[in-house]
Amino acid sequence: MTITVQLRPATQEDALCLSVLATQVFLDTYATTGIRPAIAKEVLHAFSVSAFASLLDQHGTFIYVAERDGHLLGFSQFTLGTRQESVTATHPVELDRLYVQEPFTRMGLGSQLLHASETSAVQRGAEVMWLTPWVHNARALKFYSIKGYADVGSTSFLMDGEAHENRVLCKQLS
Template identity: 55%
Template sequence: MPLPASDAITFRLASADDALCLGVLSTQVFLDTYATQGIRPALANEVLQLHSVAAYEALLADPGVTILVAECDGHLIGFSQVRDGAGDPQVPAAAASELRRLYVQERFTGRGVGRDLLRQAEKAAAARGAEMLWLTAWEGNARALLFYPRCGYEHLGVTVYTIEGEDYPNRLFGKRVRHVAAAAAE
């Protein structure tokens, strides 16, 4: 069912003016996803270090990072963050970029926002020379573990994300994106 005009979702490249809203949205989605049993010091520190406004100001100033945002009626509802030239030993591509975050506010999940942000992130990575876009997804995030394979991502292996000495098992996924840029140019 199409969204009413007032609920139309638009996509654009993030600007420095988006740091405040990115920090708050990132914090909200991170906590909704990972703090399923409440807040502990390790998670609180992770939020303050990686999801702060200052962290997004630095990311937006980094030429090796691409952040795309989704908006609805002038409100930020989701974003993707890609790091250029980020390889991993389990990623079978010489030129790879990492999808560090794909966050969509809960109210807007299931409307294609994540899928559209992912497609645009793939095109952006390919346009900047990546052969493959890869990511890690926490094993406790059932929605992500189903979503990425539906979008053509292959399971490449397992890894661990550590927060203050606590290990969180993750799955590593990847997708060849070089063809995405070629198809978009046609």
């Protein structure tokens, strides 16, 4: 089943809804055993309204939203020029986040947002897109594999001083 949405660049007016959507998806994905201080601190810091407002003003960072009837259902965020030691490219781009609200997963939104991000990144001169999904996020790892992303290494995501293994995935963009 594919859902029809409007894909568009996010604006400052979206910061509030992006904050709440990101919080919800992050907690659904990473807080499967409940909330503890490290997760709570990460959410309050990384997904605040002011954090999204700053990202929307950050040069080289782009956020696309999937919207239907005035409701945000998902978003993608990428940053040009971000480097990762496992990725060799002159003009890399990092897919920082691709979040889809759970009731709308498996409806093509992730594919649409990923395609929009890849296309936009190519138009801005990027040659390789990379990302670092959590090693225990089997659904994301499968999704990116199907989309042509290769596993090129491992990295750690630090959350309140705790290291969590992530995979480094990348794809040559055309």
